[in-house]
Amino acid sequence: MLIKIEDVTKTYSTRNGPIRALDPLSLDIKQNEFVSIVGPSGCGKSTLMMMLSGLVSHSTGRISIAGKPINGPYTDIGIVFQQDTLLEWRTVIRNVLLQAELRKLDMVKYTERARHLLEIVGLKDFENMYPHELSGGMRQRASICRALLHNPPLLLMDEPFGALDALTRDQLNVDLMRFWRESPTTVLFITHSVSEAVFLSDRVVIMSARPGRIEDVVDINLPRPRRLAIRETPQFLEYSRRIGRVFESSGILRED
Numbered sequence: 503m504l505i506k507i508e509d510v511t512k513t514y515s516t517r518n519g520p521i522r523a524l525d526p527l528s529l530d531i532k533q534n535e536f537v538s539i540v541g542p543s544g545c546g547k548s549t550l551m552m553m554l555s556g557l558v559s560h561s562t563g564r565i566s567i568a569g570k571p572i573n574g575p576y577t578d579i580g581i582v583f584q585q586d587t588l589l590e591w592r593t594v595i596r597n598v599l600l601q602a603e604l605r606k607l608d609m610v611k612y613t614e615r616a617r618h619l620l621e622i623v624g625l626k627d628f629e630n631m632y633p634h635e636l637s638g639g640m641r642q643r644a645s646i647c648r649a650l651l652h653n654p655p656l657l658l659m660d661e662p663f664g665a666l667d668a669l670t671r672d673q674l675n676v677d678l679m680r681f682w683r684e685s686p687t688t689v690l691f692i693t694h695s696v697s698e699a700v701f702l703s704d705r706v707v708i709m710s711a712r713p714g715r716i717e718d719v720v721d722i723n724l725p726r727p728r729r730l731a732i733r734e735t736p737q738f739l740e741y742s743r744r745i746g747r748v749f750e751s752s753g754i755l756r757e758d
């Protein structure tokens with residue numbers, strides 16, 4: 503098991519007193535597994551991700567990655583946030599290479615890899631542009647290349663495509679699947695989109711409203727590689743419905 507989360511809770515202390523973000527939560531993630539988390543806004547998804555990176559501490563319970571307990575910042579990961587975090591004064595390729603620079607990796611070798619990644623996501627001709635010369639989707643693609651540059655054994659993605667239009671989002675879903683096929687890695691992917699979660703994942707974790715707990719975990723047994731058209735198949739729609747039903751039965755989603 504690569505990631506072990508055991509009875510982890512999180513309570514933030516604020517000016518207005520403690521805020522319980524997560525109730526006891528346990529989850530194991532296997533190596534090279536693609537796991538998505540869906541759940542209502544404020545249920546603690548980002549909190550859980552930040553605790554895995556060690557940037558936010560957990561209040562109780564245990565988290566370990568590859569057998570090592572997480573008690574402080576953990577750097578053997580790649581992270582992609584909802585809003586890209588590109589540096590405006592660096593070109594696209596130099597933004598991607600920042601990952602290698604900070605880690606003091608071989609720049610010649612990683613420049614080659616950066617170019618390869620940029621090519622996969624259709625940014626080959628844009629490597630010398632600055633972020634402000636790119637569209638939102640292109641910026642996010644560059645961020646993904648940066649997160650993947652050093653082949654991290656764990657990739658954390660917090661609603662990386664939330665701010666994008668539907669078509670760009672579809673394209674990035676396809677690109678991400680291609681990356682993942684080429685260089686398998688463990689992915690924890692947070693999204694509000696049930697369809698995106700089913701399309702990408704081996705397992706979908708459904709969280710309750712705050713304080714978050716795991717309401718259900720659904721195994722997605724759809725064949726891979728998956729094409730976008732799989733979203734119209736009865737099996738796919740059944741998975742989406744099943745997740746929707748969990749939202750309804752647990753009161754996360756209410757209708758009049």
Ligand SMILES: Nc1ncnc2c1ncn2[C@@H]1O[C@H](COP(=O)(O)OP(=O)(O)OP(=O)(O)O)[C@@H](O)[C@H]1O
Binds near residue numbers: 514547549550
């Ligand atoms: N730094 C913080 N200090 C105090 N409370 C926080 C902090 N970060 C998050 N919270 C609280 O913890 C709860 C969970 O927040 P979190 O950002 O993890 O939710 P989320 O599931 O990622 O939501 P969204 O889908 O809107 O991004 C929220 O109710 C929020 O008020």
Ligand SMILES: [Mg+2]
Binds near residue numbers: 547548549660
């Ligand atoms: Mg969040």
